[in-house]
Amino acid sequence: MHERLHEFDSGILVGQPGAVLAKSDRHRPSETWYNEVAPPPRLAGWIASMWETRIPELGEARVRIMPNACVDLVFYVSDPSWGEGPAAIVAPPHRSYVVGSTLRSFMVRSIGWRHVVGASLLPAGVAPLLGLPARVIGESVAFLRDVIGKRAAELEQQVIDGPPDRAMQRLAAALQETRVLRQADGIVEQAVRLVRRAHGRKRIDDLAAGVNVSPRRLERHFTEQVGISAKTFSRLVRFDRVVRDIATRGNGSWAQFALAHGYTDQAHFINEFKEFAGITPAQFEREALTTGTDN
Template sequence: MHVVGASMPAEAMRGLYGAEPREFTGRVIPIADVRPRDLLTEEIADGPPALAMSRLVAALERRRRTARPGSSLVSNAVRLVRREPGLITVRSLAAQLAILTRQLERHFLTVLGLTPKHFARIVRFDRTVREIQSAVRLTWSQVALRHGYYDQAHPIREFRGFAQVTLAQYARSLPGAVTSHVYNTDAAVAGRW
């Protein structure tokens, strides 16, 4: 069996598949189950497995060129959240987009199937994970503060919620040694992470 997958922004799903993104949010869906079923599945499956990813990228790129545009309001909001690595408040985001907070929440739920606050938490979590994976040596407190967490308990909860593991468990799973990526001089604190 050969597995090929793609991760894409939820807002791209309407244009690529004509389906509401909220139907896909937080799910892994076999390509054969995506409707309307077209030549994409056969296009990817047809040929040597080693080239399947190249065929998937080419097929998605062709679709992207002819896709209907998504919600420009939500696309702009997503861009702003990513630019501020998940640290922007929903109130500030709504103000920058000249829309009421509740309207912004409704647009996000309709288009992405998530609230803007939940999306911002995901973006912040992603940035935190990427920094932990880097070779930058920081204490857990520094990691928390750099990503807008106000205490060490906050990122612990985020990791458990999103990754189903603690920060320490995640760090230990990284290639090489845990401490080569994230360093904490306080052994008592490190033991709690």
């Protein structure tokens, strides 16, 4: 996954691993390709990123989906894949889903060409855009229609109809036009911004002070709105940063990598990584090089 978010509609798509494609390039990539861009400025407080992935037509591919501290809207521009485990609901002919803020990775299996676009909603953006708090969605993977009702068919049509290479832009435009369904929780919105700015490395006492509330009140807002504690959310944000940085870590030791990301030692890092990913960092690094991984 590419580390830096590009400005929305910047003119190029930078994918993994190492491919650079012009937006007008409609050729299918020869390897799994992922790109993410910053959301439109008006949605920056509610959406972490807009993203797109393409899987080549080279037989069966299994892609690991990692926790990213977000609720994702997922649209298959191509035929759908087949989910496994908690994502078993993902299967043809359904093409639009909501993926809750999972605490453990899961696998998606594809056979043949796949093209998927989506939006990673921040906790404070779920209620305004979907009409219910992230807590209600939890870790589930659901049909979009079961979350937002009849609006799902209209949104799916807006995203899927038209040139495939503009699907992500159509999703962004549709979300900008969405009527605000519920007010965002201001405390959660501020806290999420601070946690993300610190890459998950902020003490809860300091975080509460940063939004001018007590730690107890902060945790109550997270539990009611997000469904997890502020501490767990911070751990997920740090984990997301780790997943992004592994691809560019070079030849340094895992111990050095762990310390650089705020873990007390290598054992702490490996244990937490296995908790969220289900595999060790070294296994993930090898897997990502051979199969492609999204988060």
